[in-house]
Each structure stands twice: as C-alpha cells, then as structure tokens.
Amino acid sequence: MDTANTIPHHQRMDIAASATNLSVGYGSGLILEDVSVRIPAGKITCVIGASGCGKSTLLRALVGLAPPEAGHVELLGSSFYDMVENEQEELLSHIGLMFQDGALLNSLSLRDNLLTPLRAHTSLSPELLEEIIRMKLDLVGLEASSHKLPGELSGGMRKRAGLARAIALDPQLLLCDEPSAGLDPLTAAYLDQLIIKMKRLLKMTVVVVTHELSSIETIADWVIHLRNGGVHFSGPLKEARESKDPVLVSFFSRVPERDNANRVTLAESFGIGGNP
Amino acid sequence: MTENGFKVEEIAPGHLSIELQGEFTRGSLGSIEKEAASVSFHGVERIRLDLSRLEHVDSAGLAFLSLFTQRAQSKGLTIDAIAPPPDIQEALAMLALPEPEKKGKGASHGLLVGLAERTIKFKETLLLFAVLTADTVAFSLKSDVRTKRVRKDAVWMEAERIGLGSLPIVALISLLVGLVVALQSAYQLRQFGANIYVANLIAVSMTREMGPLMTAIILAGRSGAAIAAEIATMMVTEEVSALKTMGLNPVRYIVVPKFKAITWTMPALSIFASFLGIIGGFIISLLYLELGTEVFFNQVLKSLIVKDLVTGVIKSIAFAWIIVLISSFYGFRAYGGAESVGRVTTQSVVASIFWVIVADAGFSLLFYFG
Numbered sequence: 001m002d003t004a005n006t007i008p009h010h011q012r013m014d015i016a017a018s019a020t021n022l023s024v025g026y027g028s029g030l031i032l033e034d035v036s037v038r039i040p041a042g043k044i045t046c047v048i049g050a051s052g053c054g055k056s057t058l059l060r061a062l063v064g065l066a067p068p069e070a071g072h073v074e075l076l077g078s079s080f081y082d083m084v085e086n087e088q089e090e091l092l093s094h095i096g097l098m099f100q101d102g103a104l105l106n107s108l109s110l111r112d113n114l115l116t117p118l119r120a121h122t123s124l125s126p127e128l129l130e131e132i133i134r135m136k137l138d139l140v141g142l143e144a145s146s147h148k149l150p151g152e153l154s155g156g157m158r159k160r161a162g163l164a165r166a167i168a169l170d171p172q173l174l175l176c177d178e179p180s181a182g183l184d185p186l187t188a189a190y191l192d193q194l195i196i197k198m199k200r201l202l203k204m205t206v207v208v209v210t211h212e213l214s215s216i217e218t219i220a221d222w223v224i225h226l227r228n229g230g231v232h233f234s235g236p237l238k239e240a241r242e243s244k245d246p247v248l249v250s251f252f253s254r255v256p257e258r259d260n261a262n263r264v265t266l267a268e269s270f271g272i273g274g275n276p
Numbered sequence: 277m278t279e280n281g282f283k284v285e286e287i288a289p290g291h292l293s294i295e296l297q298g299e300f301t302r303g304s305l306g307s308i309e310k311e312a313a314s315v316s317f318h319g320v321e322r323i324r325l326d327l328s329r330l331e332h333v334d335s336a337g338l339a340f341l342s343l344f345t346q347r348a349q350s351k352g353l354t355i356d357a358i359a360p361p362p363d364i365q366e367a368l369a370m371l372a373l374p375e376p377e378k379k380g381k382g383a384s385h386g387l388l389v390g391l392a393e394r395t396i397k398f399k400e401t402l403l404l405f406a407v408l409t410a411d412t413v414a415f416s417l418k419s420d421v422r423t424k425r426v427r428k429d430a431v432w433m434e435a436e437r438i439g440l441g442s443l444p445i446v447a448l449i450s451l452l453v454g455l456v457v458a459l460q461s462a463y464q465l466r467q468f469g470a471n472i473y474v475a476n477l478i479a480v481s482m483t484r485e486m487g488p489l490m491t492a493i494i495l496a497g498r499s500g501a502a503i504a505a506e507i508a509t510m511m512v513t514e515e516v517s518a519l520k521t522m523g524l525n526p527v528r529y530i531v532v533p534k535f536k537a538i539t540w541t542m543p544a545l546s547i548f549a550s551f552l553g554i555i556g557g558f559i560i561s562l563l564y565l566e567l568g569t570e571v572f573f574n575q576v577l578k579s580l581i582v583k584d585l586v587t588g589v590i591k592s593i594a595f596a597w598i599i600v601l602i603s604s605f606y607g608f609r610a611y612g613g614a615e616s617v618g619r620v621t622t623q624s625v626v627a628s629i630f631w632v633i634v635a636d637a638g639f640s641l642l643f644y645f646g
Binding site for chain 2: 060063064065085088089090091092093095096097099101103104105106115116117119120121123165263264265266267268269270271272
C-alpha cells in the first residue's frame, strides 16, 4: 500500500502506543486524570475496569477523538497531538478503530464502507480493492451481505462489519471497543480467535476494551486496569491473575465490589446490619 | 392479615416508639404518609423503631422509610430499630441513604455568573462557526487527494439533490408569488391608468428581491433541514468519529461537496425563480390587465438593468453560503440521541431563515445606496 513506507521505524519499537500524564474531560469533570499507559508492540492488551471508568475515553484519546486537556500521546513512534492535521490523517491510516456499535456509514453498503478507507489511502486497482473487500468480509463471515446497507444488518453483524472496516488497511495498531459485547458466545469466541490470528500473522498490536472475562483470559497478553479515572494496574495477564490486590481479585473472581466507602445503607443507619 | 399501620407512642420523655406493621406498599402508603408527616420531633431525642411486624415492603415503602429516616437524622435523632423479617432486612441493606455532601450540588449561580457563562459560550460558538467557515472555504479552494478518491462525484450528486430536487417546488412557489405580486400591484396601478408599469414592478422585484429570497427560504427549509439532520445523525451514530479515524476530515467529506454544489445551484435556481415570477406577472397582465405579450416583455426588458441581475446572483450566493454553513454548523453540534437530531434541525432552519432575511436587509441597503 502506497503509504506504508511513510511511518518510520516503528516495527522495531517495543511500545506501539503510549499516553503520558493524560487528562481527558473538562475542568472538574475529568474522566481520565493523569493517566500514563504503555501499549506493548505485537501484543494484545486488554483495557479492563468497571463501567464508566474511562476505558473507551482512553481509546478515543489515543486516536484524537477526545483531545486531552493535558498530557502526551505517542502512536507508532509519533507524537500524535503535536502533528499537523494532514500528518495525523496519514498516521491514522496505520491504525484501525472498531467502534462499539460499528459506526458504519449508514448511507453506504458494507462493500462501500470498506472501500472508503481503502480508496482514501491507496491507489490500488478496482479489482484488487474488490478482492481485499471480499477477503475481509469473508474473514468476519459477512461476504454474502456485502451489498446490504448497515440498517439491514443485526447488531452483531454491524459489529463484525465494523471490525472488517477497521482491518481493511491491515493496520499496525488495532483498537477495539468492546468487540464481543452483545454477541452470541460462538461469534464472540470466533472474534477472539480472529484477533489472536491477526496479531500473530499480521504482527498487529491490538488493544481491546472489554468486560468479558472469558475473552480476557483467551486473548490478553497484557492487562491495563482502570479505576476511578486512573490506572490501577498495568502488566502481564498472569501477574494480574495472581495478584493479591483486592480490586483485581474481585474483578477476576466476579465478586461485585462497591467502591464507595461513604455509602451508608438504610439497614446500617438502623444499626441492624445487612445479613439477617 | 395484620392491619397496615404506623403507631406512635411516647414511652418516656423525649423517647418515641414507632411501630410499623403490615404492608408498606404504593397502594397502602397514602394515609400512612400523612400520619408520619404529622409526627412532631420537637423535644424528641430517641426513636425506637419497631419493624418486626412488617410483612411486605415495595420500592414505595422503602422510599418512605428512607425519607422518614433522613428527616429524623436531620433533627439529630438516634434511631434504635428492631429488625424486620429477613427479606425486608436484606432490602434495607441494599438501599443507600444519600451522601450528605451531595446535597445542594448544582445550586443555581447568580444572575451575573449566568450572564458571564452565556457570553463565554456565545463567544465560543462564534469562534467555532468561524473555524467551520474558514475550513469550508479553504478546503473548497484546495482539494485533497484522499477525499477526492473517496467522494468522486459527490458535488454532482449534491447538486442534483439540492438543485434538481428543489426545482418543482421553487417553480410553483415563484409562479404563485409572481401572480400575487402582479395582482396586488395591478389593483393599485389601475387607478392611475398605469397598468403597464406592472411589468416593471414584477421584473425588478422578482430579479432583485423575491426570486433570490423565496428560493433561499425554500432551500433553508428543504435542503438546510436535510443537511442539518444528515450531519446530526452522523454525529450521534459516531459516523463522524469513524471518518476521523479513517483519516478523512469530516468537513471535507461532508460539508465541502454541499458547499460547492449549493454555490452554483442556488444562483441558477434563483434566476429560474425570477423568470417564473415574471411569467406569473405576465399571466395576470394578459388575463386581467389586457396588456399584449410584446408590450409586457418590452417593458420588462426596458426596466431591467445588468445591476439587477448581478444583485440577484450575488444575493443568492450569499444566501446559499449562509444556509449550508449554518445547517452544517448545527448538525455538528448534535450529541446524544434522536432528540438532539430534531432539536438541531429545527434550530438550523430557524437560524438559516433569520440570517437570510438579515443579510437580505443588509444587501438591500447596500445596493440601494451603492
């Protein structure tokens, strides 16, 4: 692809993306505060944590969709927010983002949705483009639906189509926002295997925001646990699983944890406790 | 079944005993709530709350207990409870009382603070509009290879949608406006035997004023609303974000083709509207004023000068830019869900028509004195 040689040296890097002292949000309503994370190259990193802890915001901040109030983002060896718009757009052609609901262009068929990034960033012949689209749609099991509009697809199919579009340009960094949420267990397991294959065969770095424990156990090499707008843990999956940290233990053993220490229940205020 | 009740008794000075019994549900709370509200905590220090005879409590009952407890605690009272049956006790353990420090949050600021906030917001809005305008104009002059590859025939497509699509309605309305203006002016001019000047009046008013203005109002309602709704929907379904992550600038991808298309379809539509307005006037002249075809059109050609046509075209281009920029601007302000799409679409139509008329007044003054 004709833009492939414009990104320098990142294949040799150990870190595919990093955020340093990142704060996202407005004033007192910061969603992420002083977050520093490093995404190891060639690995699958799962960003985990409770709902609303800023996982998706971190993903969006990494690719310019949620510009930070403060901090620094480095993507594939380039300082993203210090680049001019054209350079950012060029860099983004090496990054794929799979949105939670697919975010397909609703007025275009699946084929045209995949054609959009391919046409924008390559000058390949129409035959080659068609073949790439066929292959990518086949990979996610949607080849037969290539002429359908997004509105004619189920939620799960839209999600898979979103993944096909995200990998259309064989990105070096693939970011997935809850890829298996809302999917049936078989499709979810298939997507997990697909992500593992893409990492191995295409040497992709993958970042997955997810809640699904089974998915984390299957795909994660590295885990970043966010809590209350900050990084609570960052390290290999094995280390996270073996950690004695009560929050991580609670997460991996699926025991709900109420993190509000000030919470007083009605029973407590009556002095009768919770357990009859 | 035990009777539902809320019994209050003073067992010692400053020490109340409250016994709750039966069902505390949304169906049974009516009178109990009133009874509870009438309990005075004056001089009371301690409450013995007997919940042991409660049989069933739903959300309304739990809310009642929560509010009653908050009221008692706010007066500094100590509550000693006798535990309810196990399932009710479990429900009480699930329900949290509000955190005291959260109370009063979001209290309204003073008038001046509100005014200052609005001023800052207005300044930011203006700045954002200026950025969108500058981007649109700059991107229209200098095309980008990526967007060009993706949206090859977008300008033609938009021109067809905005221009060709509006043709029938613009034609019909302009013809009717021509008929009405001719009829109203003929009614006055006939009294002075000046029928022939109906042709002058129609020609000048349609080319300088009514043609461009009526076209702009129709397009603000028709195409402006469509532009705002399209962009707003793309915002709420994250299509705009998806474009950004594909390295495509949303203004280049969405707004620029519309801007280019409307820049030349609007003047064409406006000239067409003026022509049909004159035809409307001609129909009235022929049927009602008995002016001959030759006389009417001679008079039209005599009255029109190049400046009239140029004025009309300049106005229509300005109106086109107002409509497309305002509609796009409002479209990009959408967030959340479907309600937001409706809101920004309405706002965009109202703002477009308002600013078209303001600009028209400005142009009229400028060209009158100029």
